[in-house]
Amino acid sequence: MANPGIPVLKKISESDQSVGSPEEDVRGRTVVNTAGEKLGTVEDLLIDEAEGKVRFLLVEHGGFLGLGQKKTFVPVDAVSAVGDDEVRVDRSREQVSGAPAYDPDLVEQDRYAHDVYRHFDVAPFWGPGYVYPTFPRTH
Numbered sequence: 001m002a003n004p005g006i007p008v009l010k011k012i013s014e015s016d017q018s019v020g021s022p023e024e025d026v027r028g029r030t031v032v033n034t035a036g037e038k039l040g041t042v043e044d045l046l047i048d049e050a051e052g053k054v055r056f057l058l059v060e061h062g063g064f065l066g067l068g069q070k071k072t073f074v075p076v077d078a079v080s081a082v083g084d085d086e087v088r089v090d091r092s093r094e095q096v097s098g099a100p101a102y103d104p105d106l107v108e109q110d111r112y113a114h115d116v117y118r119h120f121d122v123a124p125f126w127g128p129g130y131v132y133p134t135f136p137r138t139h
Helices: 093-097 110-120
Strands: 030-033 038-048 055-059 070-075 077-084 086-089
Touching: 030 055, 030 093, 038 093, 055 093, 070 093, 070 110
Parallel strands: 030 086
Antiparallel strands: 030 038, 038 055, 055 070, 077 086
16 A cells, blocks of 8 residues: 555656656666666656656566566666666666566555665655755656
């Protein structure tokens, strides 16, 4: 059950919102770490529709030819740079691949969001004093 203090998030692909400009839409871009290692691809963005902010990247990684792929959320707080073809995160390959697996049935459960933020060692966006990182807004 969702906590009234934690907004329900939605995939941008399933909403009527869009990213502010095509240059800011990172879907389809390669996710790399600071060492330049490829970690996966941004499949979608999870947004807080009420605030008009992207909260997570849905990253698809691992597998071969579509088999054995895993999807995980990466908080936008882990993004250190956005380029034309890639999104750079300041986390290791192991940290991204070891993140709680994406499960559409768990997305609205508080514990799942807490587990993702705890895994990436960042403060949750609903906490006191949270400052939104520089990242595309939706509209």
